[in-house]
Amino acid sequence: MATVRPFAAIRPAKHIAERMIALPYDVMNREEAAKMAGENPYSFLHVSRGEIDLPEVSDPYDPLVYQQSAETIKKWLADGILLQDPKPMLYLYRQTMEGRIQTGYVGCVSIDEYQNETIKKHEFTRVEKELDRIRHFDVCDANTEPVFLTYRDNDALRAISSEILSGSDPVVDVTTPDGIRHELWIVDSADMISQICGHFATIPALYIADGHHRSASAAKVGMERRNTAPDYDGSEEFNFFMAVLFPDADLNIFDYNRVVKDLNGMTTEEFLSRLSIDFTVDEIKTGQRRPEQKHDISMFIDGKWFKLTAKDAIRSEDAILGLDVSILQNHVLSPLLGIVDPRIDKRIDFVGGIRGLDELERRVGSDMSLAFALYPVGIEDLLKVADQGMVMPPKSTWFEPKLASGLFMHSLSRG
Numbered sequence: 001m002a003t004v005r006p007f008a009a010i011r012p013a014k015h016i017a018e019r020m021i022a023l024p025y026d027v028m029n030r031e032e033a034a035k036m037a038g039e040n041p042y043s044f045l046h047v048s049r050g051e052i053d054l055p056e057v058s059d060p061y062d063p064l065v066y067q068q069s070a071e072t073i074k075k076w077l078a079d080g081i082l083l084q085d086p087k088p089m090l091y092l093y094r095q096t097m098e099g100r101i102q103t104g105y106v107g108c109v110s111i112d113e114y115q116n117e118t119i120k121k122h123e124f125t126r127v128e129k130e131l132d133r134i135r136h137f138d139v140c141d142a143n144t145e146p147v148f149l150t151y152r153d154n155d156a157l158r159a160i161s162s163e164i165l166s167g168s169d170p171v172v173d174v175t176t177p178d179g180i181r182h183e184l185w186i187v188d189s190a191d192m193i194s195q196i197c198g199h200f201a202t203i204p205a206l207y208i209a210d211g212h213h214r215s216a217s218a219a220k221v222g223m224e225r226r227n228t229a230p231d232y233d234g235s236e237e238f239n240f241f242m243a244v245l246f247p248d249a250d251l252n253i254f255d256y257n258r259v260v261k262d263l264n265g266m267t268t269e270e271f272l273s274r275l276s277i278d279f280t281v282d283e284i285k286t287g288q289r290r291p292e293q294k295h296d297i298s299m300f301i302d303g304k305w306f307k308l309t310a311k312d313a314i315r316s317e318d319a320i321l322g323l324d325v326s327i328l329q330n331h332v333l334s335p336l337l338g339i340v341d342p343r344i345d346k347r348i349d350f351v352g353g354i355r356g357l358d359e360l361e362r363r364v365g366s367d368m369s370l371a372f373a374l375y376p377v378g379i380e381d382l383l384k385v386a387d388q389g390m391v392m393p394p395k396s397t398w399f400e401p402k403l404a405s406g407l408f409m410h411s412l413s414r415g
Helices: 029-038 061-077 111-115 127-141 155-167 190-200 212-228 268-275 324-334 356-364 380-388
Strands: 010-012 083-086 090-097 102-111 147-151 172-174 180-189 207-210 240-247 256-260 279-284 296-301 304-310 347-352 370-374
Touching: 010 207, 029 180, 061 127, 102 111, 102 155, 102 356, 111 212, 111 240, 127 212, 147 212, 147 370, 155 180, 155 296, 180 190, 207 212, 207 380, 212 240, 240 256, 256 324, 256 356, 268 279, 279 370, 296 324, 296 347, 296 356, 304 324, 324 370
Parallel strands: 147 240
Antiparallel strands: 010 083, 090 102, 090 180, 102 240, 147 207, 172 180, 256 347, 256 370, 279 304, 296 304, 296 370
16 A cells, blocks of 8 residues: 655745746756756756756766755755745645646655555666766755656545645745646645545555656665664655655646657668558648557658558557557567667657657758657556556656656655
8 A cells, every 4th residue: 555644845935936946857958957047046956957056067977966956955945045844744736737737745655665566667767867866865865856656546635635725825836937837735734634645545556657767766765774774763754755646637648759860771662661561651641740549650751741550460459569659669660770779779869749740840850860759658558557567668658747846855864
């Protein structure tokens, strides 16, 4: 059963929240982070991407980067820019994007339940990315950004969130430049906290939607701290990490598309001929460029869009093999284009569906030769894969909106 517990969040002072809120650390590079922070001394990017304040340091993994982030937190706490809530509480976080709303509880979850897979995964992690956040969390002595978790919708938890929303005004209400509204409520009633935690305790599993590296890193920091504190009793803050937990019915998964550098030595005619073995290939002369159903893939090449419909012979009821990302990888990218491991191959890049199909056309017109647009993975597909202890191909899901950074942190040493 899932453990969710309250914590005393470190949050920005009310007058600073709008200036502090930022995108997650891993959706931009150093140059983009520096530009986003701009002249804003309170952007949370000064914490999540400390290298932007160290122009003389070229390595983003240099120990000085993590120390810089920790010093920023320390200074902001001393100056009253950040404040820690006086007691452990839960929080309710609502995001609104183009009229669609998702509402999640903010609390801490157990590193033991991450280890025993009560908190289920659907992606592999990369060692260097884990090490980055391990160092960041450890030196900062905090989970600086939350993990994005989901669970199968629960009527009792939804009823309580509705009661909270109707009972008081949010303590934070900010609309960011991308048009997404972020609202935060405090849940400080001991009785309500007990009810929420009790209902989560009846839920058999939580699922990582976004934040596999943050989850793995937080769990490893906790385990390392146990090793240096052999008399720990399990109640210490490092035994838990911060998460936002959304019901699956609220979530929207966007497509995660691919652009490829070249045709692996083939001409366009040869490539289309090879594709026709496993797909029905039709040029899209007018109308819908975006795939409208599962097993349809749109492809842009030589200034034209094509609809690739997977033939029955390559379709599968298997949780992994039946995904369109797997069909594309196993029947196009690997055998035809020679991209065996898309995680490391420099000839492929990935484009989140939020950027639109025009971005695919732009990339093909600049540094790439062809693009593939995919039908989005369904949330039930994700849960099914995780329940079976399997992992999706890399870059299978793109969630929007992204969680904001800077609204709350979890101290690993101060309850």
